[in-house]
Amino acid sequence: MLETKLKAFLPLLIQHLFLYHYLSSLLPISMACNNKFTLDSVRDALIREEDSIVFSLIERARFPYNAPAYDPLFLGNGFSIAEFYVRGTESLQAKIGRYQKPEDVPFFPKDLPSPLPPTKDSQKVLLHPASASVTVNEAIWKFYFTELLPLFTTKGNDGNYASTVASDFVCLQAISRRIHSGKYVAEVKFTDAPQDYSPAISSNDRDKLMDLLTFVAVEEAVKKRVEKKARLFSQNVTLDENDSGKTQYKINPLVVSHLYDKWVMPLTKVVEVEYLLLRLS
Numbered sequence: 025m026l027e028t029k030l031k032a033f034l035p036l037l038i039q040h041l042f043l044y045h046y047l048s049s050l051l052p053i054s055m056a057c058n059n060k061f062t063l064d065s066v067r068d069a070l071i072r073e074e075d076s077i078v079f080s081l082i083e084r085a086r087f088p089y090n091a092p093a094y095d096p097l098f099l100g101n102g103f104s105i106a107e108f109y110v111r112g113t114e115s116l117q118a119k120i121g122r123y124q125k126p127e128d129v130p131f132f133p134k135d136l137p138s139p140l141p142p143t144k145d146s147q148k149v150l151l152h153p154a155s156a157s158v159t160v161n162e163a164i165w166k167f168y169f170t171e172l173l174p175l176f177t178t179k180g181n182d183g184n185y186a187s188t189v190a191s192d193f194v195c196l197q198a199i200s201r202r203i204h205s206g207k208y209v210a211e212v213k214f215t216d217a218p219q220d221y222s223p224a225i226s227s228n229d230r231d232k233l234m235d236l237l238t239f240v241a242v243e244e245a246v247k248k249r250v251e252k253k254a255r256l257f258s259q260n261v262t263l264d265e266n267d268s269g270k271t272q273y274k275i276n277p278l279v280v281s282h283l284y285d286k287w288v289m290p291l292t293k294v295v296e297v298e299y300l301l302l303r304l305s
């Protein structure tokens with residue numbers, strides 16, 4: 025009897041599990057943990073993003089710098105292979121519903137097509153509607169190609185341009201998602217202490233806002249952790265017990281802490297400030 029009841033219930037349960045899984049994938053990062061929107065849960069999401077960033081850099085480091093992939097004259101259509109690829113991929117991704125979440129920001133937002141499937145609006149309700157306009161992708165694009173890439177790729181050209189720019193895009197998206205998640209950080213800081221933030225917002229005081237939202241000890245811990253992750257995730261693993269040779273890394277762990285120190289954390293804070301300045305509008 026009980027077994028029959030259970031059998032009848034099973035398809036419904038499976039359907040619910042699928043629905044739950046589908047809906048949670050649509051929710052913003054802040055809601056990923058039990059629908060809680062706290063500084064801790066947002067920081068946990070940022071910590072998870074570190075893994076994606078480190079792994080994406082490891083993948084890109086398989087190829088040398090490959091300068092022709094970034095030459096705007098190479099294809100003859102006015103775009104470098106990298107830019108052509110990112111524009112085309114973003115257009116396709118927009119059609120299937122990407123760039124609807126506050127942390128998913130396109131590098132080339134102009135003329136992106138509308139999504140084909142009906143989109144859900146639910147993810148926007150947690151943040152101020154103006155948050156969609158906050159973007160630092162131009163700065164990310166610039167530092168990634170001009171300063172970061174030469175730090176973790178070898179000099180040279182192996183002709184693998186398609187794989188190279190595909191890896192670049194994974195890196196760019198992971199870095200951009202982490203930095204634009206600063207919108208959630210700012211929202212939670214504001215809702216935790218509106219009395220502290222509101223006067224600085226009203227007087228457009230960027231320096232004061234930067235002061236209020238900066239936690240030096242947290243930043244130090246982030247730098248140490250990402251360096252450690254790079255050390256662990258990128259080391260070459262051997263099975264030779266007697267191998268007393270020096271551990272080899274696929275990327276220099278210090279480059280990852282430098283990436284966070286010089287660009288990721290400062291730009292996350294710029295996103296936080298820009299978001300806060302719109303918070304009372």
Ligand SMILES: C=C(O[C@@H]1C=C(C(=O)O)C=C[C@H]1O)C(=O)O
Pocket residue numbers: 067206209237238239240242243246288289290292293
């Ligand atoms: C993201 C936060 O805001 C700031 C930026 C940080 C970062 O980018 O890792 C860390 C601490 C804060 O200075 C935070 O408080 O967690």
